Amino acid sequence: MSASAETxxxxxxxxxxxxxxxxxxxxxxxxxxxxxVGGLVLVVLxxxxxxxxxxxxxxxxxxxxxxHLLIPxxxxxxxxxxxxxxxxxxxxxxxxxxxxxxxFSLFVGLIVVSISLTVGISLGLMAGYFRGWVEAxxxxxxxxxxxxxxxxxxxxxxxxLGPGLVNAxxxxxxxxxxxxxxxTRAQVLSVAAQDYVTASRTVGAGPLRLMVITILPNCxxxxxxxxxxxxxxxxxxxxxxxxxxxxAQPPTPEWGTMLAEAREFITRAWWVVTFPGLAILVxxxxxxxxxxxxxxxxxxxxxxx
Amino acid sequence: xxxxxxxxxxxxxxxxxxVSVVAFGFIRVLPGDPIELLAGERSISPERHAELMxxxxxxxxxxxxxxxxxxxxxxxxLGTSFVTRxxxxxxxxxxxxxxxxxGLCAIVFAVAVGLPAGVLAGVKRRSWFDQTLMTVSLTxxxxxxxxxxxxxxxxxxxxxxxxxxxxxISVMYYFDxxxxxxxxxxxxxxxxxxxxxxxxxxxxxxxxxxxxxxxVIARQTxxxxxxxxxxxxxxxxxxxxxxxxxxIGLHALRNALIPVVTTIGLQVGVLLAGAILTExxxxxxxxxxxxxxxxxxxxYSVVQGGLLLIAAIVxxxxxxxxxxxxxxxxxxxxx
Numbered sequence: 001m002s003a004s005a006e007t008x009x010x011x012x013x014x015x016x017x018x019x020x021x022x023x024x025x026x027x028x029x030x031x032x033x034x035x036x037v038g039g040l041v042l043v044v045l046x047x048x049x050x051x052x053x054x055x056x057x058x059x060x061x062x063x064x065x066x067x068h069l070l071i072p073x074x075x076x077x078x079x080x081x082x083x084x085x086x087x088x089x090x091x092x093x094x095x096x097x098x099x100x101x102x103x104f105s106l107f108v109g110l111i112v113v114s115i116s117l118t119v120g121i122s123l124g125l126m127a128g129y130f131r132g133w134v135e136a137x138x139x140x141x142x143x144x145x146x147x148x149x150x151x152x153x154x155x156x157x158x159x160x161l162g163p164g165l166v167n168a169x170x171x172x173x174x175x176x177x178x179x180x181x182x183x184t185r186a187q188v189l190s191v192a193a194q195d196y197v198t199a200s201r202t203v204g205a206g207p208l209r210l211m212v213i214t215i216l217p218n219c220x221x222x223x224x225x226x227x228x229x230x231x232x233x234x235x236x237x238x239x240x241x242x243x244x245x246x247x248a249q250p251p252t253p254e255w256g257t258m259l260a261e262a263r264e265f266i267t268r269a270w271w272v273v274t275f276p277g278l279a280i281l282v283x284x285x286x287x288x289x290x291x292x293x294x295x296x297x298x299x300x301x302x303x304x305x
Numbered sequence: 306x307x308x309x310x311x312x313x314x315x316x317x318x319x320x321x322x323x324v325s326v327v328a329f330g331f332i333r334v335l336p337g338d339p340i341e342l343l344a345g346e347r348s349i350s351p352e353r354h355a356e357l358m359x360x361x362x363x364x365x366x367x368x369x370x371x372x373x374x375x376x377x378x379x380x381x382x383l384g385t386s387f388v389t390r391x392x393x394x395x396x397x398x399x400x401x402x403x404x405x406x407x408g409l410c411a412i413v414f415a416v417a418v419g420l421p422a423g424v425l426a427g428v429k430r431r432s433w434f435d436q437t438l439m440t441v442s443l444t445x446x447x448x449x450x451x452x453x454x455x456x457x458x459x460x461x462x463x464x465x466x467x468x469x470x471x472x473x474i475s476v477m478y479y480f481d482x483x484x485x486x487x488x489x490x491x492x493x494x495x496x497x498x499x500x501x502x503x504x505x506x507x508x509x510x511x512x513x514x515x516x517x518x519x520x521v522i523a524r525q526t527x528x529x530x531x532x533x534x535x536x537x538x539x540x541x542x543x544x545x546x547x548x549x550x551x552x553i554g555l556h557a558l559r560n561a562l563i564p565v566v567t568t569i570g571l572q573v574g575v576l577l578a579g580a581i582l583t584e585x586x587x588x589x590x591x592x593x594x595x596x597x598x599x600x601x602x603x604x605y606s607v608v609q610g611g612l613l614l615i616a617a618i619v620x621x622x623x624x625x626x627x628x629x630x631x632x633x634x635x636x637x638x639x640x
Binding site: 150236263288 | 316319320323324326327331334335336443444446447448449451452453455456458459463574575577578579581582585596597600601608612615616619620
């Protein structure tokens with residue numbers, strides 16, 4: 001199978017413009033990794049589920065069926081297919097809540113990664129390009145952020161800002177962005193020394209042009225990988241904050257918050273404890289699988305082996 | 306080596322000052338003033354309010370407050386808890402051994418399982434063991450450990466009745482606190498069953514807290530082994546006819562361990578973050594639970610002191626790891 005894939009890859013790329021060829025190359029290496037493709041499929045399914053939550057979910061996620069409290073999943077004795085994965089302590093359909101929960105988790109990942117990526121890249125570019133005191137100041141601040149265990153700092157930030165999903169996202173973004181700053185700076189340092197950057201400067205390109213158009217695109221591959229992996233960190237941290245009561249607030253069907261509500265029924269209703277955590281695990285795993293595949297496909301050092 | 310050490314230690318000073326500013330600033334940027342927060346729902350008379358502001362030094366200019374904070378810090382005074390009225394440092398020192406014991410057990414578990422598994426996977430690349438281990442370790446790495454803890458309690462404590470649910474030891478046992486480590490103290494006490502009880506309480510939190518470090522160590526060891534096994538000196542050793550165990554154990558593993566040591570050191574921050582969740586789930590009386598409880602009780606002087614102490618620990622461990630790294634890998638020192 002891989003031999004035929006190789007021939008199609010070369011057949012397609014011959015004579016193609018460089019960008020298309022790069023894309024074909026990328027897909028060739030990415031699709032070699034079965035785990036990565038599995039992760040990608042899962043992520044796409046999760047996105048579809050989040051978008052179509054209102055259509056797919058059998059019930060309203062907050063509607064309480066007062067005659068159906070803690071109903072077990074359908075395949076167990078006492079279960080009913082009206083509530084495939086059972087109901088929680090106030091009679092809400094677990095499956096509908098899980099489906100709607102995908103919205104929150106993906107939303108958290110998207111916003112957090114966008115914020116930390118934007119801020120991280122800007123600061124990292126400045127640190128790597130200007131050097132001197134700018135670099136020292138930026139990097140020392142990042143050291144300070146990194147000196148705290150991430151979840152602890154996020155907790156404290158939420159304590160300052162007040163509990164809630166939006167504040168949790170801000171807190172997680174602050175905690176995650178030093179990794180982007182460090183990575184960008186390291187990349188800029190190696191890219192800025194290349195001849196084409198010197199050439200560009202010699203013909204009169206200004207700092208902004210050099211930074212954003214000449215240097216930045218060549219720094220992207222590791223940043224894309226880091227962004228994918230940060231997606232999963234963001235989802236995990238947001239769920240953890242929800243679990244500690246500082247993230248999304250009930251009755252929001254956020255997976256971590258659902259687990260916090262489920263804690264007291266741990267001995268009576270295994271399903272309210274099991275399924276939300278499983279949803280978190282599967283989502284995080286999907287992004288990590290995809291991130292690993294991206295790293296293999298984008299890292300030229302690994303390609304040769 | 307000396308200049309490397311000196312440079313590394315000097316770099317800590319600005320970071321520590323930054324950390325102290327964060328801890329100091331934390332109480333000051335909270336909405337409302339600290340005394341109002343302390344009073345909470347209860348109303349407080351303006352006179353009493355002023356008196357308390359003066360007692361805690363909140364009425365001074367910000368700069369003076371910070372200087373006072375630093376001088377107190379230098380003499381080991383981290384303030385007193387708003388709630389228990391005990392010095393923050395005392396509370397920390399009482400609870401820290403519990404976290405240390407749990408963390409050490411977790412890292413021992415993680416290394417004991419992750420390192421050999423990683424070596425084996427690297428040596429037997431693409432075998433079923435390698436593939437299984439990589440799947441397990443990626444799952445472990447993606448695990449929401451608070452959920453893993455709940456599942457463990459549900460299965461092992463609830464359904465099977467094998468392990469206790471919370472705390473460090475059964476209430477049946479009481480003995481003096483000698484080392485602060487329950488495993489050692491219970492042995493010293495000589496009471497029958499005490500050690501068993503302590504160990505039974507420790508096992509689930511250890512596994513839960515150790516899961517992510519174990520996964521990371523296994524992955525890192527595997528890739529370090531793969532890299533080293535491709536080196537010329539390993540081929541030379543093989544060509545000389547050395548037994549495979551000697552090649553792998555002596556030539557490959559020793560060099561593969563260099564990045565792994567760093568990885569293990571970096572897990573300390575992960576462990577402290579994980580301790581927050583693990584201790585909360587298992588009602589483990591350590592500093593992670595202490596921080597969470599203090600935040601929910603609005604005991605902000607504890608949060609401030611705790612932040613500073615925990616960051617200091619992380620920084621010291623990172624420093625130690627860096628120095629160790631310089632020791633085993635001389636190339637780093639010259640940079």
